[in-house]
Amino acid sequence: MADERVESAVANWGPRFIANGIDYNDFVRTTASISRWEEWIDAWSSTAEMHRELAQQALSVGHSRSAGEAFARAAVSYHFAKFVWVVDLERNHAATEAAAASLYEAHALLDPTAERVRAPLDGGDVVGNLRLPPGADAPVPLVLLLPGLDSTKEEFFSLESVFLSRGMATLSLDGPGQGETGFHSHIRSDYEVAVTAALDALAGRRELDLGRVGAAGMSLGGYYAVRAAAFEPRLKAIAGVSGPYDMSAAWETKPALTREAFACYSGASDDREARERAAQLNLAGVAEIVEQPCLVVTGKRDRVIPWEDTKRIADEAPNGEWMLYEEATHVCNNVPFKYRPLIADWLRDRLG
Numbered sequence: 001m002a003d004e005r006v007e008s009a010v011a012n013w014g015p016r017f018i019a020n021g022i023d024y025n026d027f028v029r030t031t032a033s034i035s036r037w038e039e040w041i042d043a044w045s046s047t048a049e050m051h052r053e054l055a056q057q058a059l060s061v062g063h064s065r066s067a068g069e070a071f072a073r074a075a076v077s078y079h080f081a082k083f084v085w086v087v088d089l090e091r092n093h094a095a096t097e098a099a100a101a102s103l104y105e106a107h108a109l110l111d112p113t114a115e116r117v118r119a120p121l122d123g124g125d126v127v128g129n130l131r132l133p134p135g136a137d138a139p140v141p142l143v144l145l146l147p148g149l150d151s152t153k154e155e156f157f158s159l160e161s162v163f164l165s166r167g168m169a170t171l172s173l174d175g176p177g178q179g180e181t182g183f184h185s186h187i188r189s190d191y192e193v194a195v196t197a198a199l200d201a202l203a204g205r206r207e208l209d210l211g212r213v214g215a216a217g218m219s220l221g222g223y224y225a226v227r228a229a230a231f232e233p234r235l236k237a238i239a240g241v242s243g244p245y246d247m248s249a250a251w252e253t254k255p256a257l258t259r260e261a262f263a264c265y266s267g268a269s270d271d272r273e274a275r276e277r278a279a280q281l282n283l284a285g286v287a288e289i290v291e292q293p294c295l296v297v298t299g300k301r302d303r304v305i306p307w308e309d310t311k312r313i314a315d316e317a318p319n320g321e322w323m324l325y326e327e328a329t330h331v332c333n334n335v336p337f338k339y340r341p342l343i344a345d346w347l348r349d350r351l352g
Helices: 004-019 024-032 037-060 064-081 089-110 153-164 179-183 192-201 220-231 256-266 271-278 307-316 336-351
Strands: 115-121 124-131 140-146 169-174 208-218 235-241 294-299 320-325
Touching (some): 004 037, 004 256, 024 037, 037 089, 064 089, 089 153, 089 179, 115 192, 124 153, 124 179, 124 192, 140 192, 140 220, 140 336, 153 169, 169 179, 192 220, 208 220, 208 336, 220 235, 220 307, 235 336, 294 336, 320 336
Parallel strands (some): 140 169, 235 294, 294 320
Antiparallel strands (some): 115 124, 124 169
C-alpha cells in the first residue's frame, strides 16, 4: 500500500501529468512502483533515464525526430520527479537541471529556433524558453506562459504548441521561486517584476511584435497574470486558469503536498508562516484596476483552488470574462481539449 502522500499525488495530479506529456502507461507503471513518498523522485528519474536511453539509441541510427520526442518525454519525467517533492532540495535542483538539459536537447532536434532567454532581476536571472511559430515571415504576437506553484517552463512544451500553431510566439517563464530561477529566489507577490524583466530582455527583437503581448497563467500563474497586467501595460490581454484570488483561501483543505511545496518555495519555516506568506498573494485592490481583457477559467471539481475564489477575479476585473467547466479539476487538466483551444483562440482574437 502506498503512503498517504503518494496516494494524494496520484489522485490529484494524474490528469496533469498526462496532459503535459507523460505517457499514460508510464504514469501507471511508475506510480505503481512507489510505496513511499521518499521514493517518488527515484522512480520518475528512472523513467526519465529510460527515455534518454531511447533518445540516444535513436540518434545513433540517425532518427532525429524520434530522439527529440524521447528527450521531450525525459524532460517532463524529470520535471515531475521533483514536482511538489521538497524532501531534499539538492536532489530537487538536480532533477530541475536534468529536465532543463533534456528539453534543450529536444529543442535542438524538434525546434532549432527555440532559444533560452535570460533577464537580470535582483542580482540573479529569470529564465525563459522562447519559441516562434513555424514559417513566420512577419513580427508575430507573443504570449507569456506563466507557471504556478511547481510548474516550470519544462512542463509547457506541449502547451506551447497550441499557441504556436495559431501563429503566436511563446515565452515560457521561470519567475521567482520557479524552476531554475527558484535556485536563488523565493515566491514573491509582485510577479510583474519578472514579466517586466523578460519583456525588457526581448526589446528590439524584429521577429516579435511587442505591441501585441498577452499572458496565460496556470494555477498560481493565474494570480501572476492578473498581478502583472495591473502593473505592466505592455500586456494587452491575459488568461488565467484556476488562479487564486487569495492564495491563503481554504488553506487547511489544500493538499498537504501543495502546502509543503509553498512553504519551501516561499522561504517559510513552517505551515503557519507559509499561510501568512500565501495571504500576501491577494488580488484585493489589484484585480479591479486591470483594464485589459481578462479571461478567467476553472473547474468546479478543483481541489486545490476553490472555484469560487477564482471567480472573484472575473467578478472584479472590469473586463473580466468567466468560464466554469462543471466536470473539470484543477487547471482543467482532465479536459485539456476544452480549455487549451479556448484560451489560445481567445488570446489570438484579442492580440490580432
